[in-house]
Amino acid sequence: MCEFKKNNSLINLEVNKYLESIIQTKLFANGYIFYGTEGVGKKQTALNFIKEIFKQFSSNRNVEEKINNKNHPDFLMIEPTSFIKGKSTKSIDPTKPTKNNVDIIKIEQIRNVKNFLNQKPIESQKKIVLIVDAHLLNESASNCLLKTLEEPSNGIFILLTSKLSLLLDTITSRCQLIKFKSFSSKQIDCFLKKNLDPYELDITKNLNLQDLVNSANGSPGNLLKNIEIWKDLSDEITCKLNFPLKDNLEILKLCKLISEQLEIYQQISLINLIQQMWWTKTRNINLVKKLENLKLHIKNNIQPRLAWEVTLLKIAIEDL
Numbered sequence: 001m002c003e004f005k006k007n008n009s010l011i012n013l014e015v016n017k018y019l020e021s022i023i024q025t026k027l028f029a030n031g032y033i034f035y036g037t038e039g040v041g042k043k044q045t046a047l048n049f050i051k052e053i054f055k056q057f058s059s060n061r062n063v064e065e066k067i068n069n070k071n072h073p074d075f076l077m078i079e080p081t082s083f084i085k086g087k088s089t090k091s092i093d094p095t096k097p098t099k100n101n102v103d104i105i106k107i108e109q110i111r112n113v114k115n116f117l118n119q120k121p122i123e124s125q126k127k128i129v130l131i132v133d134a135h136l137l138n139e140s141a142s143n144c145l146l147k148t149l150e151e152p153s154n155g156i157f158i159l160l161t162s163k164l165s166l167l168l169d170t171i172t173s174r175c176q177l178i179k180f181k182s183f184s185s186k187q188i189d190c191f192l193k194k195n196l197d198p199y200e201l202d203i204t205k206n207l208n209l210q211d212l213v214n215s216a217n218g219s220p221g222n223l224l225k226n227i228e229i230w231k232d233l234s235d236e237i238t239c240k241l242n243f244p245l246k247d248n249l250e251i252l253k254l255c256k257l258i259s260e261q262l263e264i265y266q267q268i269s270l271i272n273l274i275q276q277m278w279w280t281k282t283r284n285i286n287l288v289k290k291l292e293n294l295k296l297h298i299k300n301n302i303q304p305r306l307a308w309e310v311t312l313l314k315i316a317i318e319d320l
Contacts, residue, residue: 012180014181016045023049030156033176034161035160037162039221042160043132047068053156074123074128076129081104103133104141110137110144110145114144129157130158134160142167142171150174183220211273212273251313275291287315297311
């Protein structure tokens with residue numbers, strides 16, 4: 001059975017069908033770009049696609065295991081590197097940025113790709129390169145990749161991105177574009193029923209389930225992430241988020257709790273949830289805009305506690 005059909009909980013079915021046709025015809029392009037919002041299954045789909053390609057050329061029964069363990073000799077995955085205070089380290093989880101992190105893909109990593117492709121395949125007729133978050137290629141890495149794409153080779157490139165507009169036009173023009181659509185509300189509801197039992201859904205603590213669904217912005221991955229974040233919040237925080245606070249002292253206490261208990265990526269997800277909750281209750285667009293500015297400040301490494309305090313105090317004064 002095709003890997004796509006076995007693992008489709010987070011997969012865009014239209015994309016699946018198209019990739020299956022490529023596998024059946026064996027008409028592979030030199031480059032593909034999987035693009036769409038975060039959390040809609042681009043990476044898992046790409047890995048499944050890669051496994052199926054290798055199965056076309058190899059009778060090795062360990063293909064899936066080798067891909068999962070990143071030790072297939074004809075497969076290379078490039079991921080962003082984090083720079084923290086001048087030191088570079090591999091990103092453990094690019095969805096969880098911390099203060100002073102800057103994630104990029106460096107030219108040295110793309111040069112490694114060229115060296116990889118210059119070697120003959122060992123277990124397959126093709127070598128495959130998967131580039132995660134390709135929009136994080138810096139300028140020199142982008143130019144290096146472009147030259148590699150222009151040169152005839154025995155490789156297939158798959159680039160993943162949630163920000164297609166940040167890729168060079170000359171790179172996108174050399175690849176087949178495959179769009180991953182956001183899920184509809186109906187699809188998100190179906191996803192919830194298939195992947196979470198009633199007990200797991202009964203953790204919303206002062207949160208309307210529909211607000212949780214809407215805050216995911218059509219992304220099952222974001223939905224699961226938001227559920228986990230909300231589950232882990234202390235009651236001290238959740239009981240104060242049902243509606244904008246008016247009391248200044250309570251606001252300061254809440255901001256202290258949030259900044260002390262939550263990582264930056266959790267705070268950003270929390271803001272998305274609050275935006276949806278408060279919009280449902282107030283229909284106040286200015287309030288939503290202030291929360292959007294708060295999200296930008298935190299992403300730009302402005303001191304989180306101060307950013308929360310300024311925003312929530314302004315909301316209490318100007319919007320209530």
